[in-house]
Amino acid sequence: MSLMPESRLPTPVQELKVPLTASPYSILVGTEWWEQVGETIHRTLPDMSHAFFVVDSEIRGQWGEPLVKQLRDVNIRVDLAEVPSGENSKSPEQLAGLWEQMRMDRADRQSVVIAVGGGVVGDLAGFAAATFNRGLRLVQVPTTLLSQVDSSVGGKTGINLPDAKNVVGAFWQPSLVVIDTVTLNTLPPRVLHSGLAEVAKYGVIADADFFAWLEKNASRLAKADPEALRHAIAVSCQTKADVVIADERETTGRRATLNYGHTFGHAIEATAGYWKFLHGEAISIGMRMAAHLACSRGLVDAAFVDRQNALLKQLQLPLSWDEADPQGMLQAMQNDKKVSHGKLRFVLPTEMGHVQMYQDIPDAQIIEAIEICQSDPS
Numbered sequence: 001m002s003l004m005p006e007s008r009l010p011t012p013v014q015e016l017k018v019p020l021t022a023s024p025y026s027i028l029v030g031t032e033w034w035e036q037v038g039e040t041i042h043r044t045l046p047d048m049s050h051a052f053f054v055v056d057s058e059i060r061g062q063w064g065e066p067l068v069k070q071l072r073d074v075n076i077r078v079d080l081a082e083v084p085s086g087e088n089s090k091s092p093e094q095l096a097g098l099w100e101q102m103r104m105d106r107a108d109r110q111s112v113v114i115a116v117g118g119g120v121v122g123d124l125a126g127f128a129a130a131t132f133n134r135g136l137r138l139v140q141v142p143t144t145l146l147s148q149v150d151s152s153v154g155g156k157t158g159i160n161l162p163d164a165k166n167v168v169g170a171f172w173q174p175s176l177v178v179i180d181t182v183t184l185n186t187l188p189p190r191v192l193h194s195g196l197a198e199v200a201k202y203g204v205i206a207d208a209d210f211f212a213w214l215e216k217n218a219s220r221l222a223k224a225d226p227e228a229l230r231h232a233i234a235v236s237c238q239t240k241a242d243v244v245i246a247d248e249r250e251t252t253g254r255r256a257t258l259n260y261g262h263t264f265g266h267a268i269e270a271t272a273g274y275w276k277f278l279h280g281e282a283i284s285i286g287m288r289m290a291a292h293l294a295c296s297r298g299l300v301d302a303a304f305v306d307r308q309n310a311l312l313k314q315l316q317l318p319l320s321w322d323e324a325d326p327q328g329m330l331q332a333m334q335n336d337k338k339v340s341h342g343k344l345r346f347v348l349p350t351e352m353g354h355v356q357m358y359q360d361i362p363d364a365q366i367i368e369a370i371e372i373c374q375s376d377p378s
């Protein structure tokens with residue numbers, strides 16, 4: 001598949017390429033180009049016979065319907081499935097509902113699934129696309145910061161089971177990712193801040209200079225400054241793409257670096273019941289737990305922990321959960337996909353911009369890291 005010819009892109013739109021051998025695709029990042037998004041999708045996938053939109057219920061009117069109209073205007077057959085907003089929609093029931101609707105709407109191998117929403121819709125619709133008719137093409141149109149910097153790129157799709165996050169899913173790369181930062185204008189501040197946790201993660205795992213840039217620009221980012229956000233999105237997507245190109249299916253350990261803070265974070269989400277914390281909020285607390293664990297093992301010093309805490313705080317993210325249940329979390333961690341031969345493995349920092357995988361960590365140290373994060377840093 002050829003990538004997008006640059007000359008055909010609306011002018012201020014930046015193209016980042018994800019040159020995976022079997023399925024190369026582009027990430028298009030622009031601002032205020034929503035009215036051209038439908039045409040761009042059509043041009044990129046000219047043999048699309050049918051667009052099956054999967055849209056978050058909160059944004060159907062504002063962001064979903066205009067795209068539907070754009071594709072109908074170029075004579076594409078369009079159907080739309082609305083998914084209730086919230087993490088609980090990443091469920092077997094919602095997935096089965098999408099399969100059934102795709103069947104009734106006669107989706108076939110020339111259909112394209114277009115996910116419009118945050119990471120919940122992207123992961124759910126992506127898994128439906130991966131599985132219906134053994135695989136339909138997928139376009140990700142992420143509308144939250146978190147989905148623009150992370151979930152729309154890299155092909156992880158899936159759903160949750162009641163006590164286990166993302167445990168059923170597939171690697172299924174999109175054919176195109178379309179980002180318009182204009183959608184961030186309608187985002188509640190809490191949801192914006194949640195996305196900033198994954199942005200901070202890229203600094204810690206891969207790019208000390210980017211971490212320093214985030215420290216300088218934290219208040220602009222937290223206040224949704226468009227220029228700062230656009231830079232953060234472009235750097236984040238490029239960092240994630242580089243990791244995914246190196247280790248698409250998380251086999252060498254490189255991709256697992258993107259899981260920094262997630263062994264703790266997913267256990268927080270599962271034990272809290274998927275409604276208390278947004279994903280990025282749980283990851284923020286999870287990153288603090290991971291930094292404490294690294295510190296207690298002598299991998300980083302207390303100054304590292306303080307520095308990471310300070311950034312997360314400036315980004316308006318939570319750093320503690322007073323009800324964190326160490327035993328419950330330890331149990332939930334057994335569902336982590338990094339578990340190998342029954343042993344937990346943690347991604348831990350060794351210096352700013354660098355992380356490594358560690359195992360054989362005593363439960364007592366894990367519990368201590370959780371207990372420290374039952375209260376805010378002093």
Ligand SMILES: NC(=O)c1ccc[n+]([C@@H]2O[C@H](COP(=O)([O-])OP(=O)(O)OC[C@H]3O[C@@H](n4cnc5c(N)ncnc54)[C@H](O)[C@@H]3O)[C@@H](O)[C@H]2O)c1
Pocket residue numbers: 056057058059063085086087090117118119120121123143144145146147150151152153154155156157166183184185186187188191194195278279280
């Ligand atoms: N596949 C991956 O690689 C990957 C990476 C990171 C996170 N995730 C997953 O992504 C999910 C979190 O994604 P999220 O943070 O986008 O959450 P989300 O999809 O639940 O969206 C958050 C909230 O924002 C609302 N919303 C979406 N777009 C909006 C807009 N433009 N304006 C106003 N409101 C809007 C939604 O209705 C929802 O209430 C989690 O399930 C997480 O596990 C997946």
Ligand SMILES: O=C(O)C(=O)C[C@@H](O)[C@H](O)[C@H](O)COP(=O)(O)O
Pocket residue numbers: 150154156165166198255256258259262337
């Ligand atoms: O893309 C990846 O790889 C990631 O780990 C990105 C994470 O931010 C994301 O939350 C992912 O869904 C977690 O993956 P999982 O394999 O631990 O479910």
Ligand SMILES: [Zn+2]
Pocket residue numbers: 150198262279283
């Ligand atoms: Zn994540």
